[in-house]
Amino acid sequence: xxxxxxxxxxxxxxxxxxxxxxxxxxxxxxxxxxxxxxxxxxxxxxxxxxxxxxxxxxxxxxxxxxxxxxxxxxxxxxxxxxxxxxxxxxxxxxxxxxxxxxxxxxxxxxxxxxxxxxxxxxxxxxxxxxxxxxxxxxxxxxxxxxxxxxxxxxxxxxxxxxxxxxxxxxxxxxxxxxxxxxxxxxxxxxxxxxxxxxxxxxxxxxxxxxxxxxxxxxxxxxxxxxxxxxxxxxxxxxxxxxxxxxxxxxxxxxxxxxxxxxxxxxxxxxxxxxxxxxxxxxxxxxxxxxx
Amino acid sequence: xxxxxxxxxxxxxxxxxxxxxxxxxxxxxxxxxxxxxxxxxxxxxxxxxxxxxxxxxxxxxxxxxxxxxxxxxxxxxxxxxxxxxxxxxxxxxxxxxxxxxxxxxxxxxxxxxxxxxxxxxxxxxxxxxxxxxxxxxxxxxxxxxxxxxxxxxxxxxxxxxxxxxxxxxxxxxxxxxxxxxxxxxxxxxxxxxxxxxxxxxxxxxxxxxxxxxxxxxxxxxxxxxxxxxxxxxxxxxxx
Numbered sequence: 001x002x003x004x005x006x007x008x009x010x011x012x013x014x015x016x017x018x019x020x021x022x023x024x025x026x027x028x029x030x031x032x033x034x035x036x037x038x039x040x041x042x043x044x045x046x047x048x049x050x051x052x053x054x055x056x057x058x059x060x061x062x063x064x065x066x067x068x069x070x071x072x073x074x075x076x077x078x079x080x081x082x083x084x085x086x087x088x089x090x091x092x093x094x095x096x097x098x099x100x101x102x103x104x105x106x107x108x109x110x111x112x113x114x115x116x117x118x119x120x121x122x123x124x125x126x127x128x129x130x131x132x133x134x135x136x137x138x139x140x141x142x143x144x145x146x147x148x149x150x151x152x153x154x155x156x157x158x159x160x161x162x163x164x165x166x167x168x169x170x171x172x173x174x175x176x177x178x179x180x181x182x183x184x185x186x187x188x189x190x191x192x193x194x195x196x197x198x199x200x201x202x203x204x205x206x207x208x209x210x211x212x213x214x215x216x217x218x219x220x221x222x223x224x225x226x227x228x229x230x231x232x233x234x235x236x237x238x239x240x241x242x243x244x245x246x247x248x249x250x251x252x253x254x255x256x257x258x259x260x261x262x263x264x265x266x267x268x269x270x271x272x273x274x275x276x277x278x279x280x281x282x283x284x285x286x287x288x289x290x291x
Numbered sequence: 292x293x294x295x296x297x298x299x300x301x302x303x304x305x306x307x308x309x310x311x312x313x314x315x316x317x318x319x320x321x322x323x324x325x326x327x328x329x330x331x332x333x334x335x336x337x338x339x340x341x342x343x344x345x346x347x348x349x350x351x352x353x354x355x356x357x358x359x360x361x362x363x364x365x366x367x368x369x370x371x372x373x374x375x376x377x378x379x380x381x382x383x384x385x386x387x388x389x390x391x392x393x394x395x396x397x398x399x400x401x402x403x404x405x406x407x408x409x410x411x412x413x414x415x416x417x418x419x420x421x422x423x424x425x426x427x428x429x430x431x432x433x434x435x436x437x438x439x440x441x442x443x444x445x446x447x448x449x450x451x452x453x454x455x456x457x458x459x460x461x462x463x464x465x466x467x468x469x470x471x472x473x474x475x476x477x478x479x480x481x482x483x484x485x486x487x488x489x490x491x492x493x494x495x496x497x498x499x500x501x502x503x504x505x506x507x508x509x510x511x512x513x514x515x516x517x518x519x520x521x522x523x524x525x526x527x528x529x530x
Contacts, residue, residue: 167393167402174383174394181381184343186369186398186446 003260006138011260012253017145019252023245024152025207026229026236027159028200030244033233035176035196038088038099042107044226046201049110050076050208051217055123058212064129065212066147072205080201081194088197089190107222114219122218130213144213151210153245155203160241172196224268231275237285247286250274295354296321296482297342297373297450302351304341310349311337313506319450324476324483326493326514329503330526335486336378338503339452342484343375344368356449370398372449376456380439384428388419391427391438395445404447411479412441415471433464440471450482451475457489465489469496490527494518 003011029043053072058065083106091098130144163169175182175192182189215221232251236243251271259267278286295318305311311334319325327335340346342353344365353360355371363371383391392412396405413420416437422430427438436456443451453472457465469492475481476496487493494500494514502510502523510517517523 167397170386170390170393171397173386173390177383177385178381180345181377181383182394183345183365184369184375184377184381185394185442186366186374187394188364188366 007260008257010139011256013139013141014145015253015256016249017142017149017252018256019249020149020152020156020245021207021210022228022232022252023156023248024203024210025225026232026244026248027156028203028207029229030233030236031159031196031203032200035172036088036092036193038092039103039230040200041100041103041226042110043200043204043229044224045107045110045114045222046076046204047208047211047225048217048219048222049114050205051212051215051221052114052118052123053205054209054212055125055217056118058125058128065125065209066128066130066151067209068212069206069209072209073202076205077198077202081198083201084194084197089193092193107226111219111222114222118217118219120219122216124216125212128213142214148210148213152207155206156241156245159203163241168195228271231271235275235278235286237282237287240287243285243287250286294321294357295319296356297484298352298354299338299342300352300354302338302341302353303349304337304346304351305349306337306346308347311346311506312341315351315503315506315508317501317508317511319482319484321449321482322476322480323499324472324485324497326490326497326500327484327486327503328488328490328493328500328527329509331488332505333503334506335503336454337506339375339454339484339486342368342373342452369446370400372447373452374443374446374448374450375452376439376443376454378454378458380435382427382430382435382438382442384426386427387423388425388427388430388438389423391442392419392423392445395442398446401446405445408445408447412444415444415474415479416441433460433467436460436464436468437471444475444481448481450484452484452486454486455488456485457487457492465492469493472496490523491518 025047029040032038032040050072054065054068057068057071087102087106091102128144130147132143133140134143163172171187172192174185175187175189179189232247233244235247251274254270254274255267258270298318300316302312302315303310315338327338329335337346341348344363348361355373360368383394392409396402396408401408418434419438419441422434427435430438440456457468460468472483472485473496476483485493485497494517497514499512500514500517501508502517510520510523
């Protein structure tokens, strides 16, 4: 039994919406890795904790999850800057294993904090203004997902603009390429790292509040989003924003289609299968340059 | 000589716990070209890095413009007007030529004078203007060295430190480069501290010189005098 074209179109559209959100989720991870060379293993757990925080605030003041980001984004920037200063900076330039250990440690702290305060129950925001459907021919557009996709793409393109067209972005790119020479140009590289790490974490708060307009928070989404975003940036091959967007959309669409054609359980393994196959043929990623 | 712009007094410095420089003192006055020459491993690069604050300083003082800068972080020293063109040029390869120059003008004061500085750099290095939108990684060796110097000039330095600028360049380009140093000093009034292996060229364009060996200053004086030194002439085969 083959699904109807309408169902396929619906699935494709949902996949595209999801893909844009994935690109926003992966953006902070990509930025931190690209500039600082650090794989932040706690990245997904920030999305998880952010989601719980959104649930808590949105339900207690009865507002839309997307609006909660006005509070959580600056808060997460400060948290990110503090974690950089207290935890990352002391091990910066040390062996990769130590850097991995500290970010894994931060991830565990976040997970257990969530378990302690929110227990292992899945939570969803009760009232969201965006929970309505717009019929368009054979497909129904979920307003929450549409807004999520639009905002995500605006932010991803905005960060691209920041990196390529502004002084701050130029400073970040110069530091990413050669921190010692950047210092010789008068750049305080520590300030750059603080900004980048803070921004990387702040972006997870935004992704989390968009996720909560239609998704659920549970303590394990941290691990799955963490892996998923890592797969996305490895697939994109650190080829900048275009690579990130393309690989996010591929993963989102593939996941959504398998959910429709096969089962939700199998769809969870799809990103990793795509990942294995692609890296088998193109180890530098889809859009990466071979070094 | 007039009062010193940059002065190192009895410096002991190195990396980690290793001392490379032993009791090194030298000075550079405003408007001067000073050459720092010596064999490989003599500590010339370390001396420049020490001026920038990139080494461990164990003893002695670094003074700039009359005040002690021992504890001033490297990026602040750049702001005060000390700029190093590092060995190997340190071009930001993925950035365009123009973007590289912009990074050079990072500090506020330099940013205010951006267009004026850009015009100056393009008039000294017309090649850079032709290639301003090119990715810097695609430049030839000579062009990247010019970009590295141009980028340093963008920050409007009071003193420019050059570490082996002629390394790996063709002889014709090397003489062009030395002409540019002369011009920078005479026309643009830039103070230069030049570390070089082309000893003869360096001594010919500089006012004063210091010769380093095994982390110590072994000879110093007016460049014309240093050039006459028998030992030096033998060591560097200047005939």
